[in-house]
Amino acid sequence: MASAAFVFVTHQIAMTRWLKAEVRERASSLHFAFARPGLSTFKISEGTLGPEFELPSSFARAYGLSLGRASSAAEVLALVAQLPDEPIHLHVFEREIDVPVDEQDFALRQTRATVVDASIRNESRDRFLAPRIPALGELVVDVVVAHPTQPDDGWLVGYHRHHPGHGVWPGGVNHVSPPPESPSRAWCKIEEVLRWADFSVQPGDDAIEIGSAPGGASYALLCRGANVYGIDPGMMDPRIQNYVGAAGNRFVHLHKPAAEVQKNEIPRRYQWLLCDVNLAPMIALRYIERFVALAHGGLRGAALTLKLNDDGVAAALPSLRSRISKLGAKRVEYTQVPSHRSEIVAILRF
Numbered sequence: 491m492a493s494a495a496f497v498f499v500t501h502q503i504a505m506t507r508w509l510k511a512e513v514r515e516r517a518s519s520l521h522f523a524f525a526r527p528g529l530s531t532f533k534i535s536e537g538t539l540g541p542e543f544e545l546p547s548s549f550a551r552a553y554g555l556s557l558g559r560a561s562s563a564a565e566v567l568a569l570v571a572q573l574p575d576e577p578i579h580l581h582v583f584e585r586e587i588d589v590p591v592d593e594q595d596f597a598l599r600q601t602r603a604t605v606v607d608a609s610i611r612n613e614s615r616d617r618f619l620a621p622r623i624p625a626l627g628e629l630v631v632d633v634v635v636a637h638p639t640q641p642d643d644g645w646l647v648g649y650h651r652h653h654p655g656h657g658v659w660p661g662g663v664n665h666v667s668p669p670p671e672s673p674s675r676a677w678c679k680i681e682e683v684l685r686w687a688d689f690s691v692q693p694g695d696d697a698i699e700i701g702s703a704p705g706g707a708s709y710a711l712l713c714r715g716a717n718v719y720g721i722d723p724g725m726m727d728p729r730i731q732n733y734v735g736a737a738g739n740r741f742v743h744l745h746k747p748a749a750e751v752q753k754n755e756i757p758r759r760y761q762w763l764l765c766d767v768n769l770a771p772m773i774a775l776r777y778i779e780r781f782v783a784l785a786h787g788g789l790r791g792a793a794l795t796l797k798l799n800d801d802g803v804a805a806a807l808p809s810l811r812s813r814i815s816k817l818g819a820k821r822v823e824y825t826q827v828p829s830h831r832s833e834i835v836a837i838l839r840f
Protein backbone atom coordinates (compact mmCIF):
# COMPACT_ATOMS: atom_id res chain seq x y z
CA MET A 491 0.00 0.00 0.00
CA ALA A 492 1.06 3.62 -0.52
CA SER A 493 2.62 5.13 2.62
CA ALA A 494 0.56 7.71 4.50
CA ALA A 495 1.42 11.38 4.11
CA PHE A 496 -0.53 12.73 7.07
CA VAL A 497 -1.17 12.00 10.75
CA PHE A 498 -4.54 12.92 12.25
CA VAL A 499 -5.17 13.82 15.91
CA THR A 500 -8.45 14.43 17.73
CA HIS A 501 -8.40 16.64 20.81
CA GLN A 502 -10.25 19.28 22.75
CA ILE A 503 -10.60 22.50 20.82
CA ALA A 504 -9.11 24.62 23.61
CA MET A 505 -5.92 22.56 23.46
CA THR A 506 -5.16 23.08 19.73
CA ARG A 507 -2.39 25.60 20.40
CA TRP A 508 -0.69 23.43 23.02
CA LEU A 509 -1.02 20.31 20.87
CA LYS A 510 0.66 22.05 17.94
CA ALA A 511 3.46 23.41 20.15
CA GLU A 512 4.10 20.00 21.69
CA VAL A 513 4.15 18.17 18.35
CA ARG A 514 6.53 20.83 16.96
CA GLU A 515 8.85 20.28 19.88
CA ARG A 516 8.68 16.49 20.21
CA ALA A 517 8.02 15.22 16.67
CA SER A 518 10.10 17.35 14.33
CA SER A 519 9.16 15.30 11.24
CA LEU A 520 5.50 16.32 11.62
CA HIS A 521 4.37 19.67 10.28
CA PHE A 522 0.98 21.10 11.07
CA ALA A 523 -1.22 20.87 7.95
CA PHE A 524 -4.84 21.81 8.62
CA ALA A 525 -7.40 21.77 11.40
CA ARG A 526 -11.11 21.49 11.84
CA PRO A 527 -12.40 22.17 15.33
CA GLY A 528 -11.27 19.21 17.43
CA LEU A 529 -9.23 17.60 14.63
CA SER A 530 -5.71 18.49 13.50
CA THR A 531 -3.58 16.91 10.82
CA PHE A 532 0.18 16.96 10.44
CA LYS A 533 2.18 16.27 7.28
CA ILE A 534 4.91 13.64 7.60
CA SER A 535 7.78 15.61 6.12
CA GLU A 536 10.61 13.10 6.59
CA GLY A 537 10.68 9.30 6.41
CA THR A 538 7.63 7.12 6.81
CA LEU A 539 5.47 6.15 9.77
CA GLY A 540 3.73 2.81 10.23
CA PRO A 541 0.30 2.44 11.89
CA GLU A 542 2.01 1.34 15.12
CA PHE A 543 3.72 4.74 15.59
CA GLU A 544 3.34 6.54 18.90
CA LEU A 545 2.51 10.23 18.89
CA PRO A 546 4.36 12.07 21.67
CA SER A 547 1.45 14.26 22.68
CA SER A 548 -0.22 14.96 26.02
CA PHE A 549 -3.37 16.32 24.41
CA ALA A 550 -4.27 13.69 21.79
CA ARG A 551 -7.39 11.67 22.55
CA ALA A 552 -7.10 9.55 19.40
CA TYR A 553 -4.63 9.57 16.53
CA GLY A 554 -3.38 7.58 13.59
CA LEU A 555 -2.32 7.77 9.96
CA SER A 556 -4.69 9.46 7.55
CA LEU A 557 -6.08 7.56 4.57
CA GLY A 558 -8.00 10.57 3.23
CA ARG A 559 -11.46 12.09 3.26
CA ALA A 560 -14.79 10.46 2.46
CA SER A 561 -18.43 11.41 2.47
CA SER A 562 -20.08 8.03 1.94
CA ALA A 563 -19.67 4.45 3.09
CA ALA A 564 -18.50 3.45 -0.40
CA GLU A 565 -15.74 6.06 -0.27
CA VAL A 566 -14.64 4.84 3.15
CA LEU A 567 -14.42 1.27 1.83
CA ALA A 568 -12.42 2.41 -1.21
CA LEU A 569 -9.85 3.94 1.16
CA VAL A 570 -9.88 0.89 3.46
CA ALA A 571 -9.16 -1.36 0.44
CA GLN A 572 -5.55 -0.08 0.61
CA LEU A 573 -5.05 -1.74 4.00
CA PRO A 574 -3.65 -5.25 4.53
CA ASP A 575 -6.12 -8.11 4.22
CA GLU A 576 -6.47 -8.82 7.95
CA PRO A 577 -9.28 -8.45 10.52
CA ILE A 578 -10.00 -4.77 11.11
CA HIS A 579 -11.93 -2.89 13.77
CA LEU A 580 -14.13 0.04 12.80
CA HIS A 581 -14.17 3.07 15.13
CA VAL A 582 -16.50 5.89 14.14
CA PHE A 583 -16.51 8.88 16.45
CA GLU A 584 -17.27 12.57 16.60
CA ARG A 585 -15.08 15.63 16.93
CA GLU A 586 -15.52 17.74 20.04
CA ILE A 587 -17.28 21.10 20.06
CA ASP A 588 -16.23 24.09 22.11
CA VAL A 589 -18.75 23.43 24.88
CA PRO A 590 -17.81 21.53 28.07
CA VAL A 591 -19.30 18.05 27.92
CA ASP A 592 -21.40 18.53 31.04
CA GLU A 593 -23.13 21.47 29.32
CA GLN A 594 -23.87 19.45 26.16
CA ASP A 595 -26.96 17.38 25.45
CA PHE A 596 -25.65 13.94 26.36
CA ALA A 597 -28.41 12.21 24.38
CA LEU A 598 -27.06 13.75 21.16
CA ARG A 599 -23.45 12.62 21.53
CA GLN A 600 -22.52 9.74 19.22
CA THR A 601 -25.83 9.87 17.32
CA ARG A 602 -24.14 10.85 14.05
CA ALA A 603 -21.31 8.38 14.67
CA THR A 604 -23.84 5.59 15.23
CA VAL A 605 -25.59 6.29 11.91
CA VAL A 606 -22.31 6.50 9.96
CA ASP A 607 -21.01 3.34 11.65
CA ALA A 608 -24.15 1.43 10.65
CA SER A 609 -23.97 2.68 7.04
CA ILE A 610 -20.34 1.57 6.68
CA ARG A 611 -20.96 -1.83 8.26
CA ASN A 612 -24.00 -2.40 6.01
CA GLU A 613 -22.03 -1.55 2.90
CA SER A 614 -18.92 -3.49 3.90
CA ARG A 615 -20.25 -7.08 4.04
CA ASP A 616 -18.30 -8.23 7.10
CA ARG A 617 -15.05 -6.42 6.28
CA PHE A 618 -14.99 -5.22 9.93
CA LEU A 619 -14.90 -7.17 13.17
CA ALA A 620 -17.96 -7.08 15.42
CA PRO A 621 -17.45 -4.32 18.00
CA ARG A 622 -15.12 -5.36 20.83
CA ILE A 623 -12.03 -3.95 22.51
CA PRO A 624 -9.05 -4.26 20.14
CA ALA A 625 -6.23 -6.60 21.12
CA LEU A 626 -2.63 -5.39 20.99
CA GLY A 627 -1.45 -5.12 17.39
CA GLU A 628 -4.89 -5.29 15.77
CA LEU A 629 -5.67 -2.81 13.03
CA VAL A 630 -8.33 -0.14 13.66
CA VAL A 631 -9.94 2.09 11.04
CA ASP A 632 -10.89 5.49 12.48
CA VAL A 633 -13.66 7.53 10.89
CA VAL A 634 -13.92 11.02 12.39
CA VAL A 635 -17.19 12.85 11.79
CA ALA A 636 -18.58 16.22 12.89
CA HIS A 637 -20.45 16.58 16.17
CA PRO A 638 -24.21 16.12 15.65
CA THR A 639 -24.88 19.79 16.40
CA GLN A 640 -22.62 20.80 13.48
CA PRO A 641 -23.14 20.44 9.70
CA ASP A 642 -21.77 17.22 8.18
CA ASP A 643 -18.54 18.50 6.59
CA GLY A 644 -17.11 15.17 5.42
CA TRP A 645 -15.32 12.39 7.26
CA LEU A 646 -11.63 11.92 7.94
CA VAL A 647 -10.64 8.27 7.49
CA GLY A 648 -7.50 7.04 9.24
CA TYR A 649 -6.10 3.93 10.87
CA HIS A 650 -3.80 2.78 13.64
CA ARG A 651 -2.46 -0.44 15.09
CA HIS A 652 -3.69 -0.78 18.63
CA HIS A 653 -1.19 -0.41 21.49
CA PRO A 654 -1.58 0.96 25.03
CA GLY A 655 -0.94 4.52 23.82
CA HIS A 656 -4.42 4.47 22.28
CA GLY A 657 -7.68 4.48 24.18
CA VAL A 658 -9.55 1.24 23.61
CA TRP A 659 -12.89 2.84 22.60
CA PRO A 660 -13.80 4.68 19.40
CA GLY A 661 -12.04 8.04 19.61
CA GLY A 662 -10.22 6.87 22.75
CA VAL A 663 -13.29 7.18 24.94
CA ASN A 664 -16.65 8.93 24.86
CA HIS A 665 -18.01 11.06 27.68
CA VAL A 666 -19.70 9.04 30.41
CA SER A 667 -22.51 10.91 32.13
CA PRO A 668 -22.63 10.66 35.94
CA PRO A 669 -25.17 8.60 37.87
CA PRO A 670 -27.44 10.82 39.99
CA GLU A 671 -25.93 9.57 43.25
CA SER A 672 -22.36 10.52 42.32
CA PRO A 673 -21.04 13.15 44.76
CA SER A 674 -19.01 15.02 42.11
CA ARG A 675 -18.26 15.34 38.40
CA ALA A 676 -14.87 13.81 39.14
CA TRP A 677 -16.75 10.49 38.76
CA CYS A 678 -16.92 11.16 35.00
CA LYS A 679 -13.22 11.98 34.81
CA ILE A 680 -12.10 8.77 36.46
CA GLU A 681 -14.65 6.62 34.63
CA GLU A 682 -13.42 7.99 31.31
CA VAL A 683 -9.79 7.49 32.33
CA LEU A 684 -10.39 3.90 33.53
CA ARG A 685 -12.18 3.16 30.24
CA TRP A 686 -9.61 4.90 28.00
CA ALA A 687 -6.83 2.94 29.72
CA ASP A 688 -8.83 -0.31 30.04
CA PHE A 689 -7.75 -0.53 33.70
CA SER A 690 -9.47 -3.50 35.30
CA VAL A 691 -9.98 -2.71 38.97
CA GLN A 692 -11.05 -5.95 40.66
CA PRO A 693 -13.16 -6.62 43.77
CA GLY A 694 -10.85 -6.73 46.78
CA ASP A 695 -8.18 -4.48 45.24
CA ASP A 696 -6.87 -1.63 47.39
CA ALA A 697 -6.65 1.91 46.04
CA ILE A 698 -5.23 5.15 47.38
CA GLU A 699 -6.71 8.42 46.22
CA ILE A 700 -4.85 11.65 47.03
CA GLY A 701 -7.40 14.48 46.92
CA SER A 702 -10.55 12.39 47.33
CA ALA A 703 -13.21 14.85 48.59
CA PRO A 704 -16.13 14.89 48.05
CA GLY A 705 -15.80 11.44 46.49
CA GLY A 706 -16.77 11.04 42.83
CA ALA A 707 -13.64 9.15 41.82
CA SER A 708 -13.69 7.08 45.01
CA TYR A 709 -17.27 6.13 44.22
CA ALA A 710 -16.22 4.79 40.79
CA LEU A 711 -13.58 2.61 42.46
CA LEU A 712 -15.91 1.49 45.28
CA CYS A 713 -18.50 0.41 42.69
CA ARG A 714 -15.84 -1.85 41.15
CA GLY A 715 -15.37 -3.56 44.54
CA ALA A 716 -12.12 -1.86 45.59
CA ASN A 717 -11.31 -0.67 49.12
CA VAL A 718 -10.47 3.01 48.83
CA TYR A 719 -8.18 4.97 51.15
CA GLY A 720 -9.04 8.58 50.42
CA ILE A 721 -6.62 11.27 51.56
CA ASP A 722 -8.10 14.75 51.85
CA PRO A 723 -8.39 17.45 54.53
CA GLY A 724 -11.82 18.21 53.03
CA MET A 725 -15.11 16.52 53.89
CA MET A 726 -16.21 13.35 52.13
CA ASP A 727 -19.81 12.92 51.06
CA PRO A 728 -21.55 10.78 53.72
CA ARG A 729 -22.61 8.25 51.04
CA ILE A 730 -18.93 7.58 50.34
CA GLN A 731 -17.90 7.69 53.99
CA ASN A 732 -20.52 5.05 54.87
CA TYR A 733 -20.30 2.96 51.69
CA VAL A 734 -20.24 -0.82 52.06
CA GLY A 735 -19.97 -2.66 48.77
CA ALA A 736 -21.21 -6.08 47.70
CA ALA A 737 -17.63 -7.33 48.09
CA GLY A 738 -17.59 -5.96 51.68
CA ASN A 739 -15.34 -3.21 50.40
CA ARG A 740 -15.26 0.15 52.14
CA PHE A 741 -13.96 3.67 52.11
CA VAL A 742 -11.40 4.82 54.69
CA HIS A 743 -10.99 8.59 55.06
CA LEU A 744 -7.54 9.83 55.99
CA HIS A 745 -8.80 13.25 56.91
CA LYS A 746 -5.59 15.25 56.56
CA PRO A 747 -3.16 16.55 53.94
CA ALA A 748 -1.16 13.91 52.08
CA ALA A 749 2.09 14.97 53.77
CA GLU A 750 0.70 13.94 57.19
CA VAL A 751 -0.35 10.40 56.29
CA GLN A 752 1.74 7.75 58.08
CA LYS A 753 2.56 4.48 56.39
CA ASN A 754 0.80 2.44 59.10
CA GLU A 755 -2.51 4.11 58.10
CA ILE A 756 -2.56 2.48 54.66
CA PRO A 757 -2.18 -1.11 53.44
CA ARG A 758 1.37 -2.38 52.99
CA ARG A 759 0.65 -3.04 49.30
CA TYR A 760 -1.99 -1.50 47.09
CA GLN A 761 -2.77 -1.86 43.40
CA TRP A 762 -4.10 1.53 42.32
CA LEU A 763 -3.07 5.12 42.93
CA LEU A 764 -5.13 8.13 41.92
CA CYS A 765 -4.19 11.73 42.42
CA ASP A 766 -6.56 14.63 41.79
CA VAL A 767 -5.37 17.41 44.10
CA ASN A 768 -5.84 21.08 43.36
CA LEU A 769 -2.13 21.73 43.80
CA ALA A 770 0.53 22.66 41.27
CA PRO A 771 1.60 19.42 39.53
CA MET A 772 5.22 19.77 40.68
CA ILE A 773 4.03 19.81 44.31
CA ALA A 774 1.53 16.99 43.78
CA LEU A 775 4.38 14.93 42.31
CA ARG A 776 6.21 14.93 45.66
CA TYR A 777 3.25 13.13 47.22
CA ILE A 778 2.86 10.84 44.23
CA GLU A 779 6.53 9.80 44.45
CA ARG A 780 6.07 8.94 48.12
CA PHE A 781 2.87 6.94 47.58
CA VAL A 782 4.36 5.02 44.64
CA ALA A 783 7.26 4.02 46.95
CA LEU A 784 4.86 3.11 49.80
CA ALA A 785 3.00 0.62 47.54
CA HIS A 786 6.04 -1.71 47.83
CA GLY A 787 5.90 -2.78 44.20
CA GLY A 788 2.21 -3.75 44.32
CA LEU A 789 0.93 -1.06 41.94
CA ARG A 790 -0.78 -2.13 38.72
CA GLY A 791 -1.82 1.33 37.60
CA ALA A 792 -1.94 4.99 38.49
CA ALA A 793 -3.92 7.90 37.10
CA LEU A 794 -2.48 11.30 37.92
CA THR A 795 -4.44 14.43 37.06
CA LEU A 796 -2.15 17.28 36.05
CA LYS A 797 -3.72 20.72 36.28
CA LEU A 798 -2.76 23.02 33.42
CA ASN A 799 -3.68 26.37 34.76
CA ASP A 800 -1.53 28.55 32.55
CA ASP A 801 1.14 28.52 29.87
CA GLY A 802 3.76 28.10 32.60
CA VAL A 803 2.49 24.61 33.35
CA ALA A 804 2.43 23.66 29.67
CA ALA A 805 6.04 24.86 29.46
CA ALA A 806 6.85 22.75 32.52
CA LEU A 807 5.44 19.60 30.90
CA PRO A 808 8.86 18.27 29.81
CA SER A 809 10.18 18.32 33.37
CA LEU A 810 6.92 16.85 34.69
CA ARG A 811 7.17 14.04 32.13
CA SER A 812 10.76 13.45 33.10
CA ARG A 813 9.88 13.05 36.80
CA ILE A 814 6.88 10.87 36.01
CA SER A 815 9.05 8.64 33.81
CA LYS A 816 11.16 7.86 36.90
CA LEU A 817 8.25 6.47 38.91
CA GLY A 818 9.04 2.93 37.76
CA ALA A 819 6.06 2.34 35.45
CA LYS A 820 6.49 0.09 32.41
CA ARG A 821 4.55 2.59 30.32
CA VAL A 822 3.27 6.13 30.78
CA GLU A 823 0.65 7.67 28.53
CA TYR A 824 -0.85 11.13 28.60
CA THR A 825 -4.27 12.07 27.32
CA GLN A 826 -7.18 14.36 27.90
CA VAL A 827 -10.57 12.71 28.33
CA PRO A 828 -13.87 14.45 27.45
CA SER A 829 -14.63 15.55 31.04
CA HIS A 830 -11.25 17.21 31.52
CA ARG A 831 -11.14 20.97 31.36
CA SER A 832 -7.74 22.59 32.03
CA GLU A 833 -6.10 19.33 32.92
CA ILE A 834 -4.63 16.20 31.44
CA VAL A 835 -3.98 12.78 32.93
CA ALA A 836 -0.83 10.71 33.15
CA ILE A 837 -1.72 7.00 33.01
CA LEU A 838 0.93 4.70 34.44
CA ARG A 839 1.02 0.93 33.90
CA PHE A 840 3.33 -1.00 36.23
Ligand SMILES: C[S@@+](CC[C@H](N)C(=O)[O-])C[C@H]1O[C@@H](n2cnc3c(N)ncnc32)[C@H](O)[C@@H]1O
Pocket residue numbers: 673674676677700701702703704705706707708721722723724746747748749766767768769
Ligand atom coordinates in the same frame (compact mmCIF):
# COMPACT_ATOMS: atom_id res chain seq x y z
C1 LIG B 1 -10.58 18.38 42.47
S1 LIG B 1 -10.80 18.07 44.16
C2 LIG B 1 -10.86 16.33 44.21
C3 LIG B 1 -12.12 15.72 43.67
C4 LIG B 1 -12.21 14.27 44.05
N1 LIG B 1 -11.18 13.49 43.41
C5 LIG B 1 -13.55 13.67 43.75
O1 LIG B 1 -13.57 12.65 43.05
O2 LIG B 1 -14.57 14.17 44.20
C6 LIG B 1 -9.24 18.41 44.82
C7 LIG B 1 -9.08 18.01 46.26
O3 LIG B 1 -7.70 18.09 46.58
C8 LIG B 1 -7.66 18.27 47.99
N2 LIG B 1 -6.30 18.64 48.43
C9 LIG B 1 -5.67 19.82 48.28
N3 LIG B 1 -4.44 19.74 48.86
C10 LIG B 1 -4.31 18.50 49.38
C11 LIG B 1 -3.28 17.82 50.08
N4 LIG B 1 -2.13 18.43 50.39
N5 LIG B 1 -3.50 16.54 50.45
C12 LIG B 1 -4.67 15.91 50.14
N6 LIG B 1 -5.67 16.52 49.47
C13 LIG B 1 -5.50 17.78 49.10
C14 LIG B 1 -8.71 19.36 48.21
O4 LIG B 1 -9.13 19.38 49.58
C15 LIG B 1 -9.80 18.93 47.24
O5 LIG B 1 -10.82 18.20 47.90
